[in-house]
Amino acid sequence: MSNPDIRTPDPGRTELWKNAAEIDAAIARMVDELTVLLARQGIADPLMIGIHTGGVWVAERLHRALGLHEPLGHLDISFYRDDFTRIGLHPQVRPSCLPVGIDDRHLILVDDVLQSGRTIRAALNVLFDYGRPASVILATLAERTGRELPIAPDVVGLRARLERDEQIKLSGPDPLVLLRGQTPRKPAGKSDLKDARSTPEEDPRAGTGSDPETNRP
């Protein structure tokens, strides 16, 4: 699980949000956008790095579709999370694996769901402990409301406007589908949670091409 904001959904209240075909279409759009972006920035040979676990699944597909030469890197951000003092060690830690040195390289960082931005903050810190990349492009399968840090993706597959107590979670690796559910009860003291639930709204920015993504709740 790569996103600290997304918790294991309550099994009773999880439902399919995007099916495999919709995810495939979103990834295909990301491939197109990445191709354009890389060409515009004159980047010939980028390194792609996926964030465990969902980000790696998405990155594997992008990596294959783009036909990148260098092997895919894996990043685990558990040791760099900002909530160790609140929730302790993350239960599952997989070793990070960056097979190619990142110094002076152009990186494509891939994650599944972008919400608060804290995962990406942590991932950037990990990367800079490995070296000094020339640039970092952020590609996320889904971007949702709820940003808490000034972090913006460069390439996005799907967009959703969700309530704070709603979450989306990537299930994979095969097939890749996005599930939607309620966030489990938060600890006391977080009084800003809304009691009323509403269906996710269509984000007008959803889909970036001429074929807007239909966000069916």
Added chain:
Amino acid sequence: MNTPNPQLDAQGHLKHFLTIEGLSRELLTEILDRAEGFLGVAQQAVKKVPLCRGKVVANLFFENSTRTRTTFELAAKRLSADVLNLNISTSATAKGETLLDTLHNLEAMHVDMFVVRHATSGAAHFIAAHADPHVSIINAGDGRHSHPTQGMLDMFTIRRHKPDFASLRVAIVGDILHSRVARSQILALTTLGVAEIRVIAPRTLLPSQVEEAFGVRAFHDLSEGVRDVDVVIMLRIQRERMNSALLPSEHEYFHLFGLTEKRLSGARPDAIVMHPGPINRGVEMDSQVADGPRSVILEQVTNGIAVRMAVMSMCIGTQTLNSQGRGEFLNG
């Protein structure tokens, strides 16, 4: 668990690490899995993760050690903790301060973790029993009793070469009687469910009734003992034993119990050879073996840092949670 284990909090999470005894296979496996994650930190250009930033770890070594103290210090530093090294023999204890006074003074400096080595068995348990509730104690070796992080780094090294514990035959060779390392290894190997544990030593260096007490097979002949084993763990022969009539002489010991390529030839072809260090070359093992292709002795040193990072971060994580009111935040 029926009787509360002083190392665990009410939820069964590791709070202190004093001994392997009483810990479940799941918990030992969790330590090994976590260590796997920490191994990669050494590959980073900046060999540090911010996990324990702002925590203070005090190394309290009442007994000399270079490797253990250094790897604990490195482990703490790679977790971004601040480290105090207290050389007790030259400090307040030498001036008459009691152990508990030393402890309470350090607690007053808001130390979060003590790494303790002491010549008396039970010293780490004693300190854990008297320490402030927010402080974690790691046993870095107490008397003849326990050296749990050494035991776990050995398990970690074995697992990296031979992932299936259930199929393994492991031989431990040397001074089993006085060795806290051997005790921790035997407990860990038993908990992790290896097929067979052998101890190989002269009768004077084996505890009485070792087979019944530890569930191991005892051998007094090295070549016979290592036959078909997957792992050979050598123990350090301490020179003072030579003077205590338990052993004839270094030369004599090597002649009978020194590990040579020839004696090792009966072991499995892919057997690995381990030693907690420091090695007495030409006493417990031949240089040809120590530096040979089956030796994983230097890997053990590297792995020791990752295993100590795992244990330290688990204990500090538990303490942090308990001071915040656990449970509400955790969901698996």
